[in-house]
Amino acid sequence: MYETMAFLTGQEDPVPNYVCHFGVPRAALVGDTRSALSVAMARLLGLYKFPQVSYASTLPSLSDKTQFPSFLRTRASDLTSTYAVTQLVLHLRWSWVGILAQDDDFGQQAGTLATQELGQGGVCINFHLHVPSWQSPEKIDDIVQKMGKSTAKGVLVFLSNTNFELILRRLVGIRVLGQVWVSEGLLHTVIALVTPGASWVLQGAFGLKIRSSHAHGLQEFFESLHPSRTPEDIFLERFWEATFGCMWPNGSDTVTRDVKLCSGTENLRGHEYPFQDVSRVDAAYPAVYTIAHALQDLVTCEHEVKARGDLGHLQPWQLLHPLREVNFRTPDGTHLMFDVNGDLVAAFDILQAQQIREGQFHFVHIGTMDPDPTSGDTVMIQLKDDVQVPSSVCSTSCEPGSSQIPQLGAPHCCFECRPCPEGQFADQRDMKSCLRCPEEQYSSQARDRCLPRTETFLAFEEPLGLALTLVALALAGLACLVLGVFLRFRHTPVVRANNRALSYVLLVSLTLCALSPLLFLGRPSHVSCLLRQTTFAVVFTVAVSCVLAKTLTVVMAFRVTRPGHRVCLCLAPSASSSVVLVSSLVQVILCGVWLATSPPFPQKDAASEPGRLVLQCQEGSGVAFSCVLGYLGLLAIGTFCVAFLARGLPDAFNETKFLTFSMLLFCSVWTAFLPLYHSARGKAMVTVEVFSILASTTGLLGGIFLPKCYLILLKPERNTARSLRSGPWA
Template sequence: MKPNVFKDGDLVIAGFFPLYTFLTQERTVRPFKGFFLQQFLTKNYQYVLAMLFAIEEINRNPHLLPNISLGFDIYNARHSEQRTLEIPIIWQSGMGKYNPNYNCRKESKSVAVLTGQSWALSIQVGILLELYKIPQLTYGFYDPNLRNDDQFPSIYQMAPKDTSLALGMVSLMLHFSWTWVGLVISEDKRGIQFLWDFREEMDRNGVCAAFVEMIPITEKSYFTFEWHYHLRIKESPVKVVVIYGDSDSLLVLSFCRWRVLVIGKVWITTSKWDVTTSERDFFLDSFHGTLIFSYHHGEIPGFKTFIQIVNPVKYPEDFYLAELWFISFDCLLSESDCNTLENCPPNASLELMPWWQFDKDMNEGSYNVYNAVYAVAQSLQEMLLQRVEIQSVENGDELIVEPWQLHPFLKNTQFKNPVGDHVVLDEARKLDTRFDILNFWNFPEGFGLKVKVGQFASDMPHDQQFSISEEMIEWNAGFSETPHSVCSEKCIPGFSKTSQLGKPACCFLCTACPENEISNETDIEHCVKCPDHQYANSERTRCIQKTVTFLAYGDPLGMTLVCTALCLSFLTAVILGVFVKHRDTPIVKASNRTLSYILLISLKLCCLCSLLFIGRPNTATCTLQQITFAIVFTVAVSTVLAKTITVVLAFKVTAPGRRMRQWLVSGAPNFVIPVCSLIQMTICGIWLGTSPPFVDKDAHSEPGYIIIECNKGSATAFYCVLGYLGCLAFGSFIVAFMARNLPDTFNEAKFLTFSMLVFCSVWVTFLPVYHSTKGKVMAAVEIFSILASSAGLLTCIFGPKCYIILLRPDRNTQHGLLYKSPSGGNKLS
């Protein structure tokens, strides 16, 4: 084959385009020991047409490079690790053959080179051309590795920046709630950079990678038949797969897709990788429904018409075009000239070629080629205007332009192309591109369609950057509705996400919120605790206002306790009335009327003081209920102690004139009551002076309720009061226990002993029960203990006496008070 297609002009622009692939297999593949493949990449011929179209437009334009014609010099850029620089050296030598470091051109008309579909070609060719300061304009996709002005000062990238591509793809995934995706990346610098940016955006937005397949770049991969990449992707349960790389860097995956049908996958890729090269029918194409991120650009006017009229007759020097016609329309080659075609269909046109062979819509690469030609022309225009006073350019034969002279003008070039897009070559002034989201529809007989279904613009406000029309999307076979791709299903309200050790963040467990905590959204990381005045509903989805409550008179429990307290108080009053009415009877006299009256009055007050614990607490009731309880019960217990001491003294003092007898006659035991009460009052005074009781709210004891209660203030003072009361009760019990065996007719020592046993039992039981309850039940326990202990004293001490007074009056006589002493005499009790 000839090395190039050349058309002369006053100035010439060279172009290196990947039109053929030359691939060899070095190791043995049976039944062949080695073979060679030449494949014409028909879709890439659009680059050549874009260059020809732009040059012809410029040559017809009287305002741009007037009286100067542009020519072209087109070469095939080989995809080969060993032979990448072969064509640039042939072009540089001008000899049509490989002669490094020679330039046999009589005059240099070439001013710039268009190159760079792949980053490897751009870098290698750029290093070579940098030796001669020849401008190189890359029409491939934007590559951050080429923006180093120190390393590649002669390389200019036509493509806009695509640094927002990763954010755009992640925005698409977030829109469809795809958080579990696979990644297939070309193993080159650009692919690794994209992987780095993409993983960063994924981590920031909670998207996880199920697998990452790095596809090696090697021309031998086309023939190795290494299916493991394809099989791992095919067998993965992941529904969404991102593919990043160009058609050259993903040859392995491109080859495999022709042989194995893969359904049930959503492919997300860029226009760098061509998915429209399939001859399968509609539902039998693995990549039907692919979502493609494509640079947003306008349609160059007149380009489609130009494609329709292109043919080998119009461009006889273009043997690439002749080859394309030969392959596509079954033409015959002339025996005398390989560029001459015979027996071609009269209506043969590129418009008739199926889309999987040739795309009639201008792609991004062709659009960049078109802009690159115009950028060179604009720079030449500026340079020649500066030289017009020094050198006449009317005669094109005398025009001499050195390529290195174009650099200052290329760096400052900026213009609007015919569709109004702003073209800038300076890296510092380049803007990030907008992306169109295309959906690939495959139809029978090789017809396909890329339908715009959305867009992404990083320069827009955040809520307006991404938009998509779901109803326009055609999904891959295997999906009857919008695909679903997650590692773990969303946690519904009422649950929170719990990470699993050793697994990605997207693979989590849903754990129910703890008590009194809620989550009212999906996929909440942590449940939120309800405020103290609210509580969580049973579903743990919202907080509900708590109801204020207390031990009220209207409650069944409160009403029961009130009735019990009033009944006991009434019973005590009745017994007091009985004792007053029968005050002159021997049994009342024998039980010490004064102490009995005091005890009955104090027991009545004990029953009534329990009412202070019922109803809505306030500062007054909180202060009175504990103090009143402490003092009244101290009076009652000290009275029992005084009665017990009186009984003991009455039976122990037998000799007249003894000193202890004087104490008994003088009523000294009665002073126990004021002394003991004064001590308790002192303790209560200290309590009130340091940390008195106060109204408090308990929002935690009962779910759904805020309990208004009385806080004891100082717990130490409260237990000191109970401890002192317990000591009095225990002392009374000991004294009564010592007198239990005294002779008895109306002797109440045994009754006092049993009453103190009941009293102590009630309050010993009270302590653990009191500590194990919360809220208004705690107040009920204290009320019950007050009533139970009061009832115990009342029943044990006064029950037998009332029985005799009311039911056995025959025993309530002077004779009934006499009993036989152990020595045989009579003794008065």
Template sequence: MAHNWKRRLHKNYQQVLALEFAVEEINRDPYLLPNVTLGIHLHNTYHSDARTLESSLRWLSGKSQTIPNYTCEEKYKSVALIGGATSALSVQMGMLLELYKFPQISYGPFDPSLSDKVQFPSLYQMAPQDSSLHVAIVRLLLHFDWTWVGLIAPDDMRGEKFLGDMREEMRRHKTCAAFTEKISVSDRRHADMYVAILLRIAESSAKVFVVHGDADSLMILKNSVPFFHVTWKLWIITAYWDVTMTPHKHLGDSFHGALLFLHQTHVIPGFKTFLRTVNPAKYPEDSFLQSFWSSFYECPLETTEPAQEACSPNASLEMLPLKYFDMVASGRSYTIYNAVYAVAWSLHEMLLSLEMGSMEDIKNLVSQPWQLHSFLRSIQFNNTVGDQVVLDEERNPMARYDIMNYLILPNETEVLVKVGQFIPQAPPDQVFSICEMVIQWSSFDEKVFNSVCTELCSSGFKKIVREGEPICCFDCAQCSEGEISSKKEPDHCVKCPDHQYPNQERDLCLPKIVSFLAYEDPLGLSLACTAVSFSFITMVILLVFVKFQDTPIVKANNRDLSYTLLISLTLCFLCSLLFIGQPTTAICLLQQTTFGIVFTVALSSILAKTMTVILAFKVTRPGSRIRRWVQPRMSNSLVLICSMIQVTICGIWLGASPPFPDTDILSEPGHIIIECKEGSVIAFYCVLGYMGVLALGSFMVSFLARNLPDTFNEAKFITFSMLVFCSVWISFLPTYQSTKGKAMVAVEIFAILASSAGLLGCIFMPKCYVILLKPHMNTLEWIKNKGDSRARNHS
């Protein structure tokens, strides 16, 4: 096998050691490739397209002098190439190796463009798919409410795809990219590009930046000058750029507190123990190890025993700081380890299928490496860790990520601390997890970074997006009447349910209080006491009239009509009690109809009494023919007929569209008012209108009869009582229409009591005054003397 290794970064030497460890482990396995010993060729790519092609040609030629399509005779031939730390390197090698159908297994980041089997039929990708990386990053942003984020990626196909996926996922979750920077790989060595990019990063209002790329494409960030430190940003870094490899101390400080998404891998059994034993004495032929060792220990490059004795006897890779070497297998080392085993198992299956086992057969076989393709495509096995390994990219699993916190301890030691993970195949409640208590943020700010364009609106306010700006930049406006915004939904206002209302801060819906004019209410209690008091007074007056029924003042103007009027007024006062208390269906049916009927009886009685005054005066004239109309039964008939008309109207009202209980949730904030609706508004105003006609008729008739010469003429009092009655009800109508809730009911009760009290006071109080306080005026002698006196005055 051959392997291309990136020499520039010392820490990548772990990948070479993972390759050697896997080969040694396979060679010790008696069941995998028995009687076959694997070997390796190491070639460097130097991060250069030209050097990559040169190394590939040198490997194919077998000599330092590269001759295309020419291979020197060697005892052992390679059967596959494991290489391509980046997509660009894989493409460069693949274009050349495809000419010979040579199997190439790429251990770099998974790139969908390399899955094109028409263009790269001999290339296989070992790395898991990063199709959920953008989802994992956005989940992290949402967890900390970071909605204003900068994005940095290389200006290539992988970087463009990552930026597109991130923008779409961020748009779906209403987060915004405040800053997008594409780093041109061709300009990565230009110093002026460093300053320009870093200035744009420093001037951006975003405090959190997502960095996607690898060591090659992000060389500008890797080699930045001390100016970088003052930007004070929090960095979220994806799997293929290891910030621990930064060459400058000040840059490492800048990344202190960064969060890294690393591919989740398992510990390779025995690998750490193997690393502890690695030294130049164990592998004297490894020139890379000699160079690596001499970079950190006081050892000469010569491999002679005296030279090796000059090295520190206790020197070990475990002693190196994290930025130079990591004892924990990286994601790429784990991928290389699996790649070696994939080649070994494919070769093992091919040997079994061809029933070959001798060295001569192997020599003949390896001269045709393209024969390994069918076995590589179908290979499937479990590695020593227990993970399933496949080279079929359609079955290649999605990557799982560990979220690591990069820290620089006070003793300048670098560490990576696991603080969370993202497993896309897990149950929904276990896909993303993070432990905030473990995370250490940047030293200059111990609080969690708040990377937003605009601070979230407080409770009771809603977002107003600024025109022409991203949705993350907005203004705040207070919620409208009847709406709230809570901490759970601060972006917009929601209307409270009908049975609830907003509190003063408009961040909580409170239950509305059921309200009606109750007896416990001071207003309801006062109106009820007033109604009972007036009804009691009316009953007392009725008893007075009954006791003095044979006196002239009671007998005048039809005694029976006076009784009927007093009883109806008593009922008028008491019917107002139907408007107090919680409305029910029965109460709503009785309220308006009872009120209309008893008031009609009262007005009909007044009309009949007024007619009696006029008819009685006309009867006193000689030869009058209307004596029969003055009889009591005629007056009673008039009251009955007028009342029956109102009963008929009320009956039609109840049959067509009767009153009903209903709730009013709008009139008073915080209250649900239970009230009686009229049902048919036309019928309601017909009842009032009919009473108005009776009142107007009584007023006109009594006005005409006010000056008739009679000792006990009631016309003057009836005229004034009708004036009070009409004034009350004319004022009632506009007031009733302009009020709502309990006030509307109170207005109607007041109109009933005021108009009834007006009738009672104007008609009966003068009579009671005479009956109780001036009894001498309630005698026939006084009436006769007054009549004689009036006659002498006229003569």
């Protein structure tokens, strides 16, 4: 503090707020190299807005412009370096790392920032160990043991040089192999190179080196130095003596034989310098260069005419704003500028430890880390193509086609891989969950993409559809043929028995029943969906009601005991027609309500057949559809019961046995249909219903009319009233 005040006032015994200085004004201060001293200096210099540029102080608190308004630095702060380390870890796609931090302000701040940044990037922390600032063998041993048991290969290091070397030697001693350390400290790299056996521990370790500028012409300047050219420079003679290990002769001194005298013919070209401070010239060079550029900007600025005209009265605070705004490149191409906190916008070179031979390795330049010019919060990292990046993960990555399943009680980075189920996919690695394919697509065999579904329906052209079409047409043709036979032989006793008109209506309805499956084939449309179930229900209701009317006619005929009985009214043709009309009208009303409230419509079914999109008709209201089928089922069961009860009546003109058999086939087919229909999917559902329609139509047609056709065509001698009364045919 005393020296800083003396610098400000120009007096050996400084008086605050009093300046006694003559000559060229002092514009800025370069220093200090230690953060503790820089803090004290910056507090005092900040009161006077006196610019201070440090090239070595890295304490994060110096970025606070409220406390240190005039402090700037050409070295990245510790937190900036920590942020760079975390960004490198994120770029390497590590998800399972450990943190080794010094137990002081720097280590705690760096560890906290690293944990926060890595957590936001989805990286899990396997361990976070604090190394004490004082040497504690017990604590160090405990830390080394924990690191040896760790499963994380990547380790972020925020340590002092002493602790770095201490822990590295302990790890080498117990042969902890395969860890990859990431550190910003350049001296850490040097320590690793000189530590025996470090190559076994630090396989592929990464280091960050801040990209610094080199003093342009410094080498040539040193090589041109010679005491004879500047005899008044006492320091140069001492420098010469220390560099070449000689002594300049002095006439008053006695020279011993073992002392080497300097001849002046020595040459500094290619010679290493013994003074450590010489190596800091490159570090201090950017700080001096930024001040020089700020002075140049201040002098050439149009609105600083007074300062340009009278540099002898330049005030240091006038330099502060141009200094903060400097933005230039040094002769070697290094870009120098400050951020809003007065910190250098730093760029880093990325180094990696690569093995030369057994037990030896060196650090090579593998990439760069530059600030993003479009965003001050992000960095751009570029690695060479041939760089081998080690992996540090808790669980192996899940390949496309599978998703991550977290392990119970473990961090989210530890997971198991589960293949995606049918209908879902994962097209990237390490997806948290599988995505569902669109309805028109299905997942591939590998579950890594979706493929378009093939539309399918029960078409006329495919073998099954063609077979069903041929059967339906054949059955309809057979019904028409039977109807033609009945019309041809309409005056014979077999045709006239049991209401000839009902037989005609029944044959027509059976023909329509045989043709109704054609509505179930082909591509579903709005019209076909409206007609298929309703047509099937109505024509089958007409057919079953005709069978019911024929059965009731036979039963009533045998109940007549005397002429004029009331039962005779039920034997009239109008009574049978009324049964058919009323029964069919009820079904027509049910179908009308169904179509008016919630009619069937075309639908695409993606769940029935894998890889296919089944085009089908959705029945709309399930209640209405159940009522339509339920009414038809009740009508069929009632008809079967009446026919079954009348099976024991005399055989003459009695066809109830054939009616009973045909209704038994009808009821059996539709009883088997219900469970099959509800368990079938896709085209199988349509096939089951079409087959049931054809089978029940065949049962009614064959059970009722084939015996009569046999008599009419093959046994005409029995087609007489006398034969029917005495024979078994009805």
